[in-house]
Amino acid sequence: MKQPKTISIIVATDENYAIGKNNELLCHLPNDLKYFKKVTKGHTVIMGQRTFESLPNGALPNRKNIxxxxxxxxxxxxxxxxxxxxxALRHCEGEQEVFFIGGGQVYKTAFEFADRLYITRIHHQFEGADTFFPEIKSSEWLLTQQEKHKADEKHAHDYTFLVYERKK
Ligand SMILES: NC(=O)c1ccc[n+]([C@@H]2O[C@H](COP(=O)([O-])OP(=O)(O)OC[C@H]3O[C@@H](n4cnc5c(N)ncnc54)[C@H](OP(=O)(O)O)[C@@H]3O)[C@@H](O)[C@H]2O)c1
Structure with missing residues (x-):
């Protein structure tokens, strides 16, 4: 099989790697949704059945949905x-970059396949979360990009866009 060139994961986590509660996201961050759209547009997105069920309008436009x-x-x-x-990866042979977009079960299994992680770190610790992302160990992952944002009237918490590459 000719793998996609880059297998990526994109996720928003809090300070404790929490990602969801009651099959919903932990909070609404409009800039993160814009970032997600910009990064994944034109690419394949791969998700678990529960994450698909949580999308408000079904399949994401301008992307191949698996x-x-x-x-x-x-x-x-x-x-x-x-x-x-x-x-899932067999449906993406020869593609430049594909994205696993959640949720918890899928991230856990896809983690070992990933070359790159797009993490939105929400600088908060949410109560009662029931779904988590695996720990990102500095022995395995190199931080290559970091963009910090302050809370504002539309964003209740500070957040940072991080990109990690798997160490060879
Ligand atoms: N913060 C974020 O960036 C982010 C992103 C996405 C989702 N989330 C959150 O994550 C939560 C949902 O995660 P979840 O762990 O409950 O569910 P999930 O990973 O979205 O979906 C789980 C389902 O996907 C299928 N599945 C999982 N792994 C599979 C595999 N290797 N092969 C075939 N099928 C597989 C199974 O479906 P069947 O039961 O049909 O067999 C399983 O029940 C929600 O709270 C959501 O809001 C957060």
């Missing part, structure tokens, strides 16, 4: 269905 499920009878409009991480 949804992971173990249930071979399920179909979602505008999506390719895949039954393992490897199966």
């Amino acid at each position: 949804v992971l499920t173990f249930d071979k009878d399920v179909r979602f409009p505008g999506c390719i269905m895949a039954y393992s991480i490897e199966d």
Whole structure:
């Protein structure tokens, strides 16, 4: 199989690696949604069935949507269905960059396949989160980009856009 050139993960986590609660995001950060759109536009996005179900308008426009499920009878409009991480990647042979976009189960399994991480670190510790991202160890990942933002009237918390590359 000719793998995509770069396998990326994109996620927003709090200071404790929390990413979700009750199948929803932890908070609304409009600039993070814009950043997500800018980074993933034109590329393939791969997500778990629960994350797909949490999208307000179904498949994300201007991107190839792949949804992971173990249930071979399920179909979602505008999506390719895949039954393992490897199966999803087979649908992206030769592509420049593909993005795993969540949620917790998918991040956990896809983590070992990833070359690059786009992390939005929300500088807060949310109560009652039920879904988490794996720990990013500095022995395995090199921080290559960092862009800090302050809280404002639309963003309740400070946040930082971080990019990590896997160390060879
Ligand atoms: N902060 C962020 O950036 C971010 C991003 C995305 C999601 N989230 C949050 O994450 C939470 C959802 O995460 P989650 O862990 O509950 O669910 P999830 O990872 O989105 O979806 C889990 C489902 O995906 C399917 N699946 C997972 N791994 C698979 C594999 N290797 N092969 C085939 N199918 C697979 C299974 O579907 P079936 O049950 O159909 O077999 C499984 O039940 C929500 O709170 C959401 O808001 C946060």
